[in-house]
Amino acid sequence: MSNTKIQDPVFRRFYSHLNSAVTILQLYDGRIPFAHFVKNYFSQHKKFGSKDRRQISELCYCYFRLGRSYPQLATGQKIVKGYWLSKASWPDEWLAFFDSFHLPKESPDHIFPAVHSFSAGINNDAFTRSHLIQPDLFLRVRPGHKGAVTDKLKTADIPFVLTDDSLRLSNSVRVEDLVRLNQEVVVQDLSSQRVAKLLQLYQTVNKNEMVPLVWDCCAASGGKSILANDILQQMELTVSDIRPTILFNLKKRFQEARVKNYRAFVGDATSANPGRLFDLIIADVPCSGSGTWARTPEQLLYFEPGSIDAFVKLQSSITANIIQYLKPGGYLLYITCSVFEKENEGQVNLLQNKGLQLVEQLVLKGYKQKADTMFAALMKAPM
Template sequence: MPFVHFLKNYFSTNKKHGSRDRKQIAQLCYCWFRLGHACRDMVAEERLLLALYLCSDEPNPLLAALHEEYNEKASLPLNEKLSSLRLNIFPWTDMLSEGIDAEAFSASHLVQPDLFLRIRPGYKKSIIRKLEQLAIPFNIEFENTLRLPNGFKVEDHFELNKEVVVQDLNSQRIGEMIDLVATDILSKEDAVVWDCCAASGGKTMLAFDRMPGMTFTVTDIRSSILQNLFQRFKQAGIYSYDGFVADLSLSSAKQIGEKYNLLPLQDLIIADVPCTGSGTWSRNPEQLYYFNASSINEYSALQKKIISNAIPKLLPGGYFLYITCSVFRNENEENVQFLQDKFNLELISSRTLKGYDQKADTMFSALLKSRL
């Protein structure tokens, strides 16, 4: 269970906590998790105060009462706080994808990411006008990406999925990969796109807005996931799609099911595969705290099964977009090499989308093409 839901359940069954108590308990828990694998042997109270100090950017009443020295230094930049400490927050730096700054990435777990929205086509002026009227601080990143402070209640001010989509900065940048092939795909009559691990459908909606009018197929392993996705599509005004349950980790086409077998060859397959989620741990720090490195190889093997069942549905000359929110080489570059070696795909572009210096998630994407 994600910790945010655990905490909500805890507070609902423990009514004695007032709003200030709930806020402080949540802050302390998240600070504890953000220290990751550092100081595991430290006395719990000392570790908690150290975590609160590192995660605070201004003086804190609790620090003032329990650790005056920390409180006096709370406003210092994070790099200055860390300079005198030897903390092993993220101990798997030798397994990182190419180009990731291990020290900066490790430190980013102490900082809560910002909230990002993607403005859907036709709504930019009205969205900006409303934010200005609300006097909400915001920045425009790229053409249609909004950066907002965490805690902003999106659903209170905008129509979710119709006007804006809650989507991380680098998740939105996947659109740059789609743009590389959009003209070619749109030039084809009756071109089709398959999002084979659709989940909440964010990448499908992104592709739809980049390639309006395209016909999509969406699949995932549970019907409940797809039902939620279909509701999002309805809110977004997307109707040109088909969807069905398909577990691509199964060993044979017969096991995956009849609808999979009847699926026509695709011009573009989007594979945002299940992964460790290690690029999102600054947003979900409990996953960093409890992570076991043995799962990296487990996820890598699962990803190979999924893409091995997806590739047979790729049209000759079609495109395969591989995506993870992982920072581990085994889930990223290794699987891109697997795609090239086993399926003779041509690599067009691969990118590690670094979010650790942007208060955003870190992601990996690779665009490949099936040889004719």
Template sequence: MTRWENYMNAAEKVITGYDGSLPLHHYLKTFFKAHPHMGSRDRKWVQQLVYQYYRLGCWQKERPVQERILLGAFLSSQGPDELLAFFNQEWNQQAAATLEQKLALTGIAWDAKAAFPFLDHLSAGIDGEAFTRSHLQQPHLFIRARPGKKAAILRLLDAAGVPAQQIAEHTLALPNGTKTDSIIADKSWYEVQDLSSQETGLRFQPKAGEHWWDCCAASGGKSILLFDKEPNIHLFASDVRASILENLKKRFAEAGLKNYSSKVLDLTSHALRAQMPRTRFAGIILDAPCSGSGTWGRTPENICYFKEAQIAEYAMLQKNIAANVTPFLQPGGTLVYITCSVFREENEEAVEFLRGHCGLEIAESGVISGYERGADTMFVAVGRKIKTIEA
């Protein structure tokens, strides 16, 4: 049996054994640990085939697994490779063709609704056809150069032979798989952060001396972006997960950030006020827990395992959190509401809730489209407190 057949069999074994209860990359680590005979090249090929299978979403699910793996490999390919050549020479010769040409060669019509069953929930302005097709390609690796470090970073990347495309003033796009930590030794020089995520920071307008609260801080990427815009703020960071805040502290230490406090908080708790260090903030970043549907180009397995009912569950959670945190916004203060979702229930409907129930005047809201730029798709709204609501 050839190594290409072995790769295909291993990929099928992963797919048939996977149930979606773990992120796919965690499951793959477990699988490879149980198969120690597979070398790094073998693991890379198998992982690629598995992800290419899931990039088809729910489209053509009735096909045998190995047929669908090969179809995903062909439609996702950027050029010829040995595996395609082994299984289908004609497809391999057209591996660099456009998606339309590839579909014509297969004789199969693309069905956006079948690929992404949640199209009816998309936020306004998202092109469903283009969005679903974008999942066939892995989004780029983006880094944000921290103030004053871009030129030095570009020199290191150039010396390492890594092509870097400058997207914005501080944003660089790198080839996926680039080992940034082995090229740029000083982690305080940059942050790995998606392009659309970086663009949410354009809505941050902190002033020196102000108190800001990153209330769903996770590992702190938005907080670091906030600090880079204005180092002389007082930051309070919270998250419901203690382990995540430990990651934040480590990331802040690497970034050289010290002027902050942090605390584990349940933002749905009725006792939230008693646990807060202060009752008024000039700015609140609410990077809300969400479906993550705008990031599924990076985790395409979610398309197959996400349940439609979860959209309403996330929307309810977001409104609950918004209702609890907005009373801590001082009159005239700013709330920046962010999701990495493409669903209107988590986006536009959340904005209506902020306007109608939280005493906010909405200055801006809309989708940050990433699906045609090799990036995640996100949503951001900026609200300002127009009346005092007691916490």
């Protein structure tokens, strides 16, 4: 790099951030989510301002986004290559700056592990290259709040795209300062919102005129339960999760979302007994999370493909238990945020072998919309 470039304040600041990112990456071993690790790092090193923290974190994520590509590059060079590829175009002075690092011209070729194990219909190249860019922030506008929410965003001069009830915004927007989370909007990825199609299908095909009994058996933060509440309007809800702290947080979220008619219990979905039969069971099961790795790109480096089988075993154990609690003719909504066939169509095949009928399944491809990629299937129990 020339002395002129070093003296330029923009490049001098970038080079300082680059050195900090290299230091952080050398300390990170993948055992905890990188977001937690880097937050802890900055809490111990108070010298970094908020803008510095954002830029340094972005550079680290640019390194992860390349996966196992460019093994010949030093850490700093790989960061710069990832940063270069994170945008479609750059000013000439930045291109000259990148050239000073003597980076390879070829495209990354080992971004995503196990690319030959994808669900049907996923474009390998488009999906893997989508990891070079950070996904957008998506909000689902809850019924009756569209006008108020869009007015607040316009007043704050926040750019957004509204499609039906889905809002797309920049990840830099602090939405909690602008709208009432959970009451007016729910933070929910675009593909997760599109699971609504199968809930609407359930509403159409379900012939039971009684208020449906619904069990969200891996409830986590309750996003799918709130979605079901907004679509079905009336339901008697049961939620469970193996983690007590999750259910504590879910209770607060339900209060904000004004979801009242529910009961909750701590339970392992592989063995939980909810004590009744249900018209609909929602199983957003633990999975590899591979459809969301553009948000957590450290997984591109640290995920072990062999662990897919462990997730498959867990998913099979969960579904084997919960289908016992479907009413005759009841419905199972099976969901993953995985792109791997074993966790998706493979599990549907196992459920079909146990007598369930496939109503519809969706590979929710978000990689062309800067969103997650997911899988969902609606299945019906025998009468």
